[in-house]
Amino acid sequence: MRFTIFQESRKGSRRINQDRIAYTYGRDTLLMVVADGMGGHAGGEIAAQICVRLFVERFQQEAKPILRNPLKFLQDTMLRAHAALGSYANQFSMLETPRTTCVAVVVQAGFAHWAHVGDSRFYLFRQGTLIGSTKDHSKVQYLVDQGIIGAHDVAQHPDRNKIFSCLGGLVDPVIDLSKRTPLRNGDVMVLCTDGLWSVLPQHEIAHWLTSQPVLKAAPAMMREAEKRGGPDGDNLSLICVRWGPETLTDEPSTTITETMGLGEFETQIDRTITLTDRKGQQRDLTDDEIERAISEIQSTIQKYRK
Amino acid sequence: MPVTNQALPGGYQLLNYRIDRQISRGGFSIVYRAFDDTGSPVAIKEYLPSSLVLRTEGDVVRASSAENLTSFRYGMKCFFEEGRALAKINHPNVVRVLNFFRANETVYMVMRYERGRTLQQQIQMRQDQMSERFVRHVFMHLLNGLREVHTHKLLHLDIKPANIYLRTDGSPVLLDFGAARQTLTNTRPKLAPMYTPGFAAPEQYRDPDRLGPWTDVYGVGASMFACLAAFAPQAADARVQEDHLVSAKKIWAGQYSDNLLEVVDWCLRLDPLERPQSVFALQKAIRDIPPKKRKLSILGNIKRVLFSEIRA
């Protein structure tokens, strides 16, 4: 597989970041997941974190070397995450179950498969045209479907944050599954939370990502979205993938998985450190951890080099 | 006799960098000027917390005790955090990290070398008042950089004129990411940061759970104050006991715009909630320069005259 991938999560103007994002890939399969947690105190962060970790762990267990049934994997994992959040709340007798949205995508054998719960979105663009997307499980989306409001009213609507399906909570989630969708080189996949899509309309996203290399456009999009979010901007997260070799840039930015060993995975979980959360347990670093930290920093330097 | 750490000697070959000379030495690190293999200058920061490790000769760093090794390694984690965060920030007003590596049993951060001097030196060298234009210029640009820092989930926590570098073309660069050090404070007193009195916000002394963008905003306010006064404002811990700080608006009335002075006072509020809550809010306040009210200036003058008469 060859692709160019970017991910970032930002706090926006909020005190804490309740979004979590991750991707992981082996030689022949790629998973991307975005979760936007909800609930008081640490609840939202915990929910999103549990969801994303569960996806990554199950993926690495089941992709041997590829998933037998990606859509079933997506559905099962969503249900397990839902159950895990319930038992977590029970275990710590939390008043409010931690809840989260989730959108996840699996690409293997040249096909994309996606699933979602809530209002975190997936877009699939081909030559700047939207050819696949999720439909929010939200009150405003319902109003749009009923023709009561227009699509462009969604971002500003007072009820825009009301979703009727999520992981965690009392009712079982509604999980939407996509079709098995063939990909072509140059297709662009986008996963994002409402902090991003509510300020960057889909046609603008399409324009950014088809006119510039992903590693240039995506960070610029995040900056712009955060700016537009202004002083009460929400957390915003984005994963972008350009399928196939990157042709828009002359610097090497394409991830090539053919050289990976069978059973090997590369994983990036965005560690969205909360500003106030700096009290982690003190522990000695092992040599191995030092090496890993250094190589991570070096790859970040490479990635953000102009 | 206090033992000090030896700096790497000039000419020392560190990976593909040749050390030229030591630029500065702080509690946590030594900064060198060096040249890379193309001969371009770079600045290299060597992690070397002076209370924990020793290098009395040679190049290899050794912890001064087994217990210190743990703290040394732990502090290294914080140096990594700094590197990790800075690596993501590619902004003209934030020092750029070029490389990061391990050698001599410690770690090194290579930065783009900047020519110029610190704002601290600039303040000390100047004979006359700094112009409003200059202050605005430096801080507007600096705030762009700081904003980028905050959006990457990092607090600086040590904003002061000594950590603001002015390039020869006048543009500012934010140096020295103290944020990582914050992690050190809670458990290991040995690595406790040296808060810079006058520039650290009150919550940095008392209430580490309340750190936020407003904490850096305090440092910005204090630095602006220092530009006008050529000295630091009263230290925040003392202010909490008994606040002697006279508002900028009183001290420099008429010499700088009300807007600028109000912004300085706003940033220096003791209650974190009363300060601008984000760099964005602060920039907005600075940018909203009230139009020069020519028509109203007579009124302003009257007020000023009245005020000085009352004081007299």
Ligand SMILES: Nc1ncnc2c1ncn2[C@@H]1O[C@H](COP(=O)(O)OP(=O)(O)OP(=O)(O)O)[C@@H](O)[C@H]1O
């Ligand atoms: N990239 C750079 N280019 C030129 N000079 C630099 C650069 N980085 C640092 N310096 C010089 O080194 C001095 C100290 O750097 P810095 O503030 O980062 O470290 P420090 O205060 O010694 O840090 P610590 O408190 O962690 O020991 C600066 O005031 C500046 O003069």
Ligand SMILES: [Mg+2]
């Ligand atoms: Mg310094």
